[in-house]
Amino acid sequence: MTTAETTNTADSPHVGLFVTCLVDLYRPSVGFAAVKLLQQAGCRVTVPQAQTCCGQPAFNSGDDRHARQLAVQVLNAFEEFDYIVGPSASCLGTIRCHYPEMFADDTGLLPRFEALSSKSYELVSFLVDVLGVEAVEAGFDHCVTYHDSCSALRELGIKSQPRKLLASVSGLQLNESQGTDICCGFGGTFCVKYPEISGRMAADKVASVEASGADTLLSGDLGCLLNLAGKMRREGKPTRVYHIAEVLANMADCKSIGEGDD
Amino acid sequence: MSAAREQVLARIRSALGRGELGKAQLAELRERIARHPRQIEPAFSEPPQQRFRQKLEAAEASFVALDTLAEVAAEVERYLDASAAPKRLVTSGDELLRALEWPESIELRVWPAKGDDKVSLTAAHCGIAETGSLLLVSGEQNPTSLNFLPDYHIVVLRADQLLLRMEDAWDSLRASFTQMPRTVNFISGPSKTADVEQTVEYGAHGPRYLHVILVG
Amino acid sequence: MQPHSRHFKANAEAALREPNLQAALKQLELGFVAGRQRCYEALPEFESLRDRAKDILDHTLDNLDAYLLEYEARVIESGGKLHWASTPLEAREIVIRICRDAEAKTVIRGKSMVGEEIGINDALEAAGFEVTETDLGEYILQLAKEPPSHIVAPAIHKTKDEISDLFLEHHRDLGFTRRQTERSALVNEARQVLRGKFLAADVGITGANFLIAETGSNVIVTNEGNGDLTSTLPRVQIVTAAIDKVVPTLEDASLLLRLLARSATGQDITAYTTFTTGPRRKQDADGPVEYHVVLIDNHRSEMLGSELRPMLRCIRCGACMNHCPVYGRIGGHAYGWIYPGPMGSVLTPIMLGLDEAGHLPNACTLNGRCETVCPVKIPLPRLLRSLRSRQHLQRQNSSLARVALSLWTWVALRPRLYQMLTWPAMSLLSRLGLKRGGFRRMPFASGWTRVRDLPTPQGSTFQVLWQQQQRGRK
Ligand code: SF4
Numbered sequence: 038m039t040t041a042e043t044t045n046t047a048d049s050p051h052v053g054l055f056v057t058c059l060v061d062l063y064r065p066s067v068g069f070a071a072v073k074l075l076q077q078a079g080c081r082v083t084v085p086q087a088q089t090c091c092g093q094p095a096f097n098s099g100d101d102r103h104a105r106q107l108a109v110q111v112l113n114a115f116e117e118f119d120y121i122v123g124p125s126a127s128c129l130g131t132i133r134c135h136y137p138e139m140f141a142d143d144t145g146l147l148p149r150f151e152a153l154s155s156k157s158y159e160l161v162s163f164l165v166d167v168l169g170v171e172a173v174e175a176g177f178d179h180c181v182t183y184h185d186s187c188s189a190l191r192e193l194g195i196k197s198q199p200r201k202l203l204a205s206v207s208g209l210q211l212n213e214s215q216g217t218d219i220c221c222g223f224g225g226t227f228c229v230k231y232p233e234i235s236g237r238m239a240a241d242k243v244a245s246v247e248a249s250g251a252d253t254l255l256s257g258d259l260g261c262l263l264n265l266a267g268k269m270r271r272e273g274k275p276t277r278v279y280h281i282a283e284v285l286a287n288m289a290d291c292k293s294i295g296e297g298d299d
Numbered sequence: 300m301s302a303a304r305e306q307v308l309a310r311i312r313s314a315l316g317r318g319e320l321g322k323a324q325l326a327e328l329r330e331r332i333a334r335h336p337r338q339i340e341p342a343f344s345e346p347p348q349q350r351f352r353q354k355l356e357a358a359e360a361s362f363v364a365l366d367t368l369a370e371v372a373a374e375v376e377r378y379l380d381a382s383a384a385p386k387r388l389v390t391s392g393d394e395l396l397r398a399l400e401w402p403e404s405i406e407l408r409v410w411p412a413k414g415d416d417k418v419s420l421t422a423a424h425c426g427i428a429e430t431g432s433l434l435l436v437s438g439e440q441n442p443t444s445l446n447f448l449p450d451y452h453i454v455v456l457r458a459d460q461l462l463l464r465m466e467d468a469w470d471s472l473r474a475s476f477t478q479m480p481r482t483v484n485f486i487s488g489p490s491k492t493a494d495v496e497q498t499v500e501y502g503a504h505g506p507r508y509l510h511v512i513l514v515g
Numbered sequence: 516m517q518p519h520s521r522h523f524k525a526n527a528e529a530a531l532r533e534p535n536l537q538a539a540l541k542q543l544e545l546g547f548v549a550g551r552q553r554c555y556e557a558l559p560e561f562e563s564l565r566d567r568a569k570d571i572l573d574h575t576l577d578n579l580d581a582y583l584l585e586y587e588a589r590v591i592e593s594g595g596k597l598h599w600a601s602t603p604l605e606a607r608e609i610v611i612r613i614c615r616d617a618e619a620k621t622v623i624r625g626k627s628m629v630g631e632e633i634g635i636n637d638a639l640e641a642a643g644f645e646v647t648e649t650d651l652g653e654y655i656l657q658l659a660k661e662p663p664s665h666i667v668a669p670a671i672h673k674t675k676d677e678i679s680d681l682f683l684e685h686h687r688d689l690g691f692t693r694r695q696t697e698r699s700a701l702v703n704e705a706r707q708v709l710r711g712k713f714l715a716a717d718v719g720i721t722g723a724n725f726l727i728a729e730t731g732s733n734v735i736v737t738n739e740g741n742g743d744l745t746s747t748l749p750r751v752q753i754v755t756a757a758i759d760k761v762v763p764t765l766e767d768a769s770l771l772l773r774l775l776a777r778s779a780t781g782q783d784i785t786a787y788t789t790f791t792t793g794p795r796r797k798q799d800a801d802g803p804v805e806y807h808v809v810l811i812d813n814h815r816s817e818m819l820g821s822e823l824r825p826m827l828r829c830i831r832c833g834a835c836m837n838h839c840p841v842y843g844r845i846g847g848h849a850y851g852w853i854y855p856g857p858m859g860s861v862l863t864p865i866m867l868g869l870d871e872a873g874h875l876p877n878a879c880t881l882n883g884r885c886e887t888v889c890p891v892k893i894p895l896p897r898l899l900r901s902l903r904s905r906q907h908l909q910r911q912n913s914s915l916a917r918v919a920l921s922l923w924t925w926v927a928l929r930p931r932l933y934q935m936l937t938w939p940a941m942s943l944l945s946r947l948g949l950k951r952g953g954f955r956r957m958p959f960a961s962g963w964t965r966v967r968d969l970p971t972p973q974g975s976t977f978q979v980l981w982q983q984q985q986r987g988r989k
Contacts, residue, residue, distance in 0.1 A: 056977050056978070058927070060977060061937070061976050061977040061978055062937055062941050062972060062976055063941075063970075063972040063973065064972065064973050065973055065975060065976060065977035065980050065981075066973060068977035068981070069977070069980075069981075084978075084981055086930060086934075086978065086982075087930045088930065089926075089927040089928075089930050089933045090923070090924075090927040092924075092927075094920060094923065095920060095924050096900070097881060097900060097903070098903060098907065098912070098916065098920055099900065099901075099902075099903030099904035099905070099906055099907035099908075099912065100904075100907050100917075100920060100921075100924070101904050101907070103920070103921070103924040103928075106924070106928055107924065107927060107928065110927075110928060110930075138897075187880070187881075187882035187883055187884070188883075191882070191883040191884065191886070191887055192883065216544070218884065219840050219884070220840045220880050220882035220884070222840070222880065223880065224879070224880025224881060224882065225880075225881075226877075226916065226920075227877070227878070227879065227880045227881075228880075228962070228963065229960070229962030229963050230877060230878075230916070230962065231524065231527070231877075231878055232962045232963070232965045232966045233527065233528045233531055233965075233966065234527055234531070234841055234844055234845060234878070235880075235966065236965070236966025236967060237531055237844045238840055238841075238844060238880075239966070239967060241844075263969075263970055264967065266953075266968075266970045267953060267963070267967035267968040267969055267970055268966070268967040268968075270952065270953045270967070270968040270970065271955075271966070271967045271968045291973075292952070292973075294970050295952050295953045295968065295970035295971070296952045297949075297950055297951045297952030297953070297971075298949070298950045298951075298952070
């Protein structure tokens with residue numbers, strides 16, 4: 038396996054970064070933000086190259102065989118690290134909650150997946166809950182609102198952690214919007230199978246973001262963000278959309294999601 | 300019919316991956332039933348009577364506490380006057396109510412209720428503080444229809460029969476009856492519905508008004 | 516009713532364009548959802564009650580045959596009759612036979628979902644009986660000839676205006692010639708019309724929220740009191756209940772009752788909670804002289820033996836649909852049968868088959884809000900996912916989606932190939948969309964772009980950039 042490494046010190050926690058396929062393909066800046074945040078917090082970060090997708094699309098489509106194959110690929114690539122961390126609650130939720138479920142009957146692999154599960158974390162919750170990060174060094178002179186992704190909120194119990202770190206970003210004001218616990222309508226393949234229902238859910242979410250008075254929308258999951266940014270563009274809303282890692286790493290100086298040249 | 304019975308039972312057993320339960324296991328289940336363990340009973344800190352009243356009033360029932368049974372008739376008259384309700388009562392034959400003495404101004408009939416009776420008076424077997432409920436049981440002198448047909452339902456409850464929870468009511472019933480009465484009603488307010496545009500309206504099919512008189 | 520779950524997509528799209536329905540659905544969050552939340556916050560024991568409820572019901576299901584037999588013995592002891600039915604057809608036949616034997620003409624019904632499930636009304640009417648629903652919501656739907664759109668609030672989709680029209684049309688002959696427009700007047704008119712039905716009925720059919728093995732009782736929970744009049748006034752009472760309604764003791768039922776109304780409507784307890792046991796006793800002042808229970812399986816024993824067993828814990832509170840963002844946009848009729856929302860998306864495919872109801876398990880974002888509020892902790896998303904697996908194994912899902920997904924997985928299982936293919940694809944996409952920041956249309960992604968733009972990717976892949984950066988360092 039080829040790995041590309043950066044060093045902190047040899048005895049600092051060794052994190053395998055699970056980039057997630059969406060970040061890899063759509064928004065590499067989120068990956069770099071994740072690396073920066075982890076390194077700042079004292080981790081050694083490795084990005085295994087033998088990683089692609091966690092298998093959630095297959096798993097949620099009932100294709101258990103392929104989902105398991107991808108899970109094994111993740112296991113092999115990440116087992117060796119102290120932690121597996123990634124900028125998505127959706128993917129890390131799959132690894133943490135569903136991998137053991139997928140291999141419940143496989144006495145050979147189950148213990149390995151349980152071990153992987155117990156050291157897998159979504160990025161922001163890892164920073165706060167495991168590394169004890171209290172604040173970040175970043176500035177963002179905007180009024181933001183935060184969208185809780187369903188996997189973060191309900192699968193991984195992440196709610197306070199992103200808000201805690203956002204509170205330490207200088208210049209940033211957080212306005213909560215109504216119904217933060219309601220799904221944005223992404224739902225993986227759901228959004229293309231049932232576009233009308235998904236579109237209405239996204240429209241309602243966009244309306245509550247707008248009603249919050251925020252000029253920027255943040256979240257920890259790129260799936261939700263692409264959905265909402267796409268809906269905002271379609272409706273001609275000026276709200277800017279970033280992944281929370283970009284703001285926390287002080288790297289939100291690039292174009293926001295779906296932003297053009299005009 | 301009994302073929303269906305055997306089929307359903309057989310399917311259940313095969314779904315559970317076993318045959319009929321053995322004697323010992325059945326005995327264990329029967330023992331659990333006989334022991335009827337109490338499950339989780341939420342705590343509350345208010346005095347029972349206060350809680351009972353609050354819950355009832357929150358459900359739009361009215362409530363009054365009297366010291367003695369002798370005051371009940373006057374209270375009923377006061378309530379009917381205040382509600383501009385007819386002073387014609389149909390009552391159950393409950394012992395507690397038989398002891399009451401009525402003024403001439405009130406017309407009284409012992410059950411059965413008819414479809415057009417406006418006011419009924421019954422006695423509760425016990426009350427439940429946790430939920431603000433009255434427990435009424437059917438019987439020789441206690442027709443269930445009295446609890447549901449009239450517009451005004453007045454219920455008398457002896458204060459020493461105010462229990463804490465539904466589970467206490469079960470123990471009380473077990474002590475009072477050898478068999479479950481045919482009907483056991485927990486009544487926790489007047490009849491209501493929210494079937495028209497999710498907005499509550501009172502007096503759907505049962506009583507529009509529930510008046511609770513606690514005595515003692 | 517004739518199911519139309521296979522038309523889910525078209526049903527849903529029509530529902531999204533229905534302004535009255537949309538207005539009614541908006542009320543859910545303010546009404547039922549907020550009400551449940553208030554109850555939840557007021558009861559510190561709520562979570563431990565949920566855990567215990569799950570344990571009690573799992574224990575009951577593990578011993579279902581034994582508890583049903585205990586229940587049967589108590590029903591018979593108390594003078595009632597118990598009938599078993601494997602299928603809806605058998606159940607209908609039993610009910611009709613009881614009504615015929617009683618020489619009944621008129622039948623009144625208290626709201627019951629299992630009654631809907633077996634299609635009892637149509638069957639009784641076809642057999643020549645006059646049937647009247649007595650729950651106000653169900654009554655409105657009977658007049659409108661519509662199925663329920665919610666398991667607790669069946670007529671939630673109906674506006675006051677529509678109800679005014681329905682009542683005028685159907686009550687005119689009974690002497691109610693004024694079109695009522697106030698809610699209270701409508702409720703009062705229904706009360707008067709139905710009062711006559713109650714007093715005249717020969718048979719009353721109710722459902723059961725629970726059956727108690729200890730005593731042979733059935734439990735009915737209502738706010739209107741219609742269930743009580745139905746089980747008190749007619750000379751024959753029939754209880755239709757599914758086999759998964761049994762619980763061991765009165766104490767077990769008490770625990771579940773603490774969860775039911777709170778989860779359903781945000782009440783601590785409903786106005787009426789009634790335990791009925793057998794027919795009237797010899798000395799009783801009133802009550803039916805005959806008491807029958809029809810116990811219905813209808814695929815439940817099959818679920819018991821599968822990974823869907825947890826679904827049999829369901830106490831029909833409706834919280835899952837109240838909290839479901841999909842139900843909240845399209846309402847219940849779109850699901851095409853009587854059980855909507857998350858619980859219906861599990862039950863309908865089992866009861867009607869995946870051929871008919873194949874959309875339902877898929878029409879869900881797996882956001883999990885239903886599971887967090889389900890009072891008996893049914894893992895609804897997991898069950899929906901497992902139905903998807905069944906579809907996948909039976910090749911019942913769309914072939915295009917299958918191919919696309921297989922292709923993706925095939926590539927994703929080959930990281931080198933994946934990196935070789937994705938980088939050029941992303942940089943091309945980025946160059947095409949750089950200026951505008953997103954695409955309004957995209958071949959093969961019309962499902963996405965029909966309702967939203969596809970944001971432009973940044974241009975390279977993380978893996979490629981990362982490796983470049985690492986090489987630069989060295
Ligand atoms: S699945 Fe759970 S939440 Fe839904 S109706 Fe059943 S008990 Fe209620």
